[in-house]
Amino acid sequence: xxxxxxxxxxxxxxxxxxxxxxxxxxxxxxxxxxxxxxxxxxxxxxxxxxxxxxxxxxxxxxxxxxxxxxxxxxxxxxxxxxxxxxxxxxxxxxxxxxxxxxxxxxxxxxxxxxxxxxxxxxxxxxxxxxxxxxxxxxxxxxxxxxxxxxxxxxxxxxxxxxxxxxxxxxxxxxxxxxxxxxxxxxxxxxxxxxxxxxxxxxxxxxxxxxxxxxxxxxxxxxxxxxxxxxxxxxxxxxxxxxxxxxxxxxxxxxxxxxxxxxxxxxxxxxxxxxxxxxxxxxxxxxxxxxxxxxxxxxxxxxxx
Numbered sequence: 001x002x003x004x005x006x007x008x009x010x011x012x013x014x015x016x017x018x019x020x021x022x023x024x025x026x027x028x029x030x031x032x033x034x035x036x037x038x039x040x041x042x043x044x045x046x047x048x049x050x051x052x053x054x055x056x057x058x059x060x061x062x063x064x065x066x067x068x069x070x071x072x073x074x075x076x077x078x079x080x081x082x083x084x085x086x087x088x089x090x091x092x093x094x095x096x097x098x099x100x101x102x103x104x105x106x107x108x109x110x111x112x113x114x115x116x117x118x119x120x121x122x123x124x125x126x127x128x129x130x131x132x133x134x135x136x137x138x139x140x141x142x143x144x145x146x147x148x149x150x151x152x153x154x155x156x157x158x159x160x161x162x163x164x165x166x167x168x169x170x171x172x173x174x175x176x177x178x179x180x181x182x183x184x185x186x187x188x189x190x191x192x193x194x195x196x197x198x199x200x201x202x203x204x205x206x207x208x209x210x211x212x213x214x215x216x217x218x219x220x221x222x223x224x225x226x227x228x229x230x231x232x233x234x235x236x237x238x239x240x241x242x243x244x245x246x247x248x249x250x251x252x253x254x255x256x257x258x259x260x261x262x263x264x265x266x267x268x269x270x271x272x273x274x275x276x277x278x279x280x281x282x283x284x285x286x287x288x289x290x291x292x293x294x295x296x297x298x299x300x301x302x303x304x
């Protein structure tokens with residue numbers, strides 16, 4: 001399969017398989033799908049234009065969220081009020097981030113290390129939470145509640161300008177509405193600038209800072225990312241980032257297929273395994289894009 005837009009040849013089966021994997025991961029853990037899409041575009045398929053990579057990443061994430069959000073919604077695994085607040089906060093951030101990135105982050109050599117640094121920081125935070133004693137005990141307690149009462153035991157008890165109160169399996173979770181509004185704004189600036197969905201920041205934020213159970217996080221993250229991607233991808237298109245429709249069409253098919261399976265697959269993993277999968281994926285990619293060039297030149301080993 002030849003791309004006239006990018007001047008390269010790709011194997012359509014590999015293109016389909018990799019995008020399927022990206023969609024499966026994103027819809028399963030609520031993060032890393034855009035990062036995997038970016039790895040494919042940069043390291044596997046060799047797209048030379050950074051702005052095209054960002055735009056195509058985000059179109060794939062948008063395709064995935066359109067499939068996964070309704071599925072999570074039917075399973076009652078979306079904290080609607082939290083997802084909406086994050087999404088509202090992301091609108092301005094997505095516009096600012098994509099505009100600045102289109103103009104000042106066009107070089108792949110500067111784009112990749114920045115991409116890797118943020119990814120590594122998030123991976124380390126996830127592993128710390130996963131293996132910390134109190135965190136492990138909380139995970140076991142949540143998983144036991146899900147086995148006993150199912151996923152439908154989620155209630156919104158109170159919504160006000162000062163506090164939102166949720167109840168999940170007998171435990172209350174509360175937060176100020178300003179917290180997700182601000183987080184959505186800041187995460188959208190970073191994610192739209194890097195051309196990813198933002199789940200790799202939203203997921204640990206919701207788990208570690210807000211204390212939301214991981215079982216509810218992927219669907220909530222996907223809902224907010226849906227808003228971010230519409231704004232950011234639309235802005236990249238408006239500014240003139242080129243795309244190859246045929247290339248993108250194969251990828252969208254793979255992402256949609258993977259996204260159909262992800263929400264059902266994640267039900268059988270459990271709280272701890274969901275975090276572990278996310279951490280391993282982000283650690284591998286972060287190392288590859290920060291020290292990968294040094295390892296390849298010094299040791300002759302290619303990481304990514």
